[in-house]
Amino acid sequence: MKLNRRKFITRLLVAVASIEALFLIKGSVNKVASASATNNLxxxxxxxxxxxxxxxxxxxxxxxxxxxxxxxxxxxxxxxxxxxxxxxxxxxxxxxxxxxxxxxxxxxxxxxxxxxxxxxxxxxxxxxxxxxxxxxxxxxxxxxxxxxxxxxx
Structure with a gap:
C-alpha cells in the first residue's frame, strides 16, 4: 500500500481532529458534572x-x-x-x-x-x-x- 502525500495529510488531520474532539467532549462532561453537583445544593x-x-x-x-x-x-x-x-x-x-x-x-x-x-x-x-x-x-x-x-x- 503506497501512501501519497494527500492521503497522509488527510489521515493526519482526521487523527488530530479526533483527538481534539475527545478532549472537548471529556472537558464538557467534567464541567457539567461539577456544575450540577454544586447547583443541586x-x-x-x-x-x-x-x-x-x-x-x-x-x-x-x-x-x-x-x-x-x-x-x-x-x-x-x-x-x-x-x-x-x-x-x-x-x-x-x-x-x-x-x-x-x-x-x-x-x-x-x-x-x-x-x-x-x-x-x-x-x-x-x-x-x-x-x-x-x-x-x-x-x-x-x-x-x-x-x-x-x-x-x-
Whole structure:
C-alpha cells in the first residue's frame, strides 16, 4: 500500500481532529458534572441563625427545615406522599396537614392519619463552613423517622 502525500495529510488531520474532539467532549462532561453537583445544593444560611424547636419554610427550595430540641436539622419536602399536594404547617401539633385529602403528619414528617402511607420525603443536608446546604434534587423516601436522618453541626 503506497501512501501519497494527500492521503497522509488527510489521515493526519482526521487523527488530530479526533483527538481534539475527545478532549472537548471529556472537558464538557467534567464541567457539567461539577456544575450540577454544586447547583443541586440549596444554601439555607448559617446553622447558628436557626433557633431550636422551630420550623422554617423555604418556598424556593420547596422544603421545611426543622431544628429539633437536640440541635439536629431535618429538611422535609413540601409534597404530600399521597398525591403530591403541598402540605401546610399545623401550629397546634407542630406537624403538617395535607389540604387535599386530610393526611396528617407529625413534626418528624411521619403519618398520623391516612390516606398518605409513608412519611414526608427528606433531603440530605451537608454543613460547610457553618452553612447548611440542602440537596433538593435528591429526595429520600423513608418508611419511618430515624435519628440518623438528622444532621448535626
Amino acid at each position: 440549596f444554601n439555607a444560611g448559617k446553622a447558628s441563625s436557626f433557633d431550636t424547636n422551630k420550623l422554617y419554610p423555604f418556598l424556593t427550595g420547596q422544603f421545611f427545615l426543622k431544628r429539633f430540641e437536640d440541635g439536629g436539622f431535618l429538611a422535609m419536602s413540601f409534597k404530600c406522599t399521597h398525591l403530591g399536594c403541598v402540605v401546610n404547617t399545623n401550629s397546634q401539633t407542630g406537624g403538617f396537614n395535607c389540604p387535599c385529602h386530610a393526611s396528617q403528619f407529625n413534626k418528624f414528617g411521619e403519618v398520623l392519619s391516612a390516606p398518605a402511607t409513608r412519611p414526608l420525603d427528606y433531603f440530605p443536608i451537608t454543613i460547610e463552613k457553618g452553612e447548611l446546604l440542602i440537596d433538593t434534587k435528591t429526595p429520600i423516601r423513608r418508611s419511618s423517622f430515624d435519628k440518623s436522618q438528622l444532621t448535626y453541626v
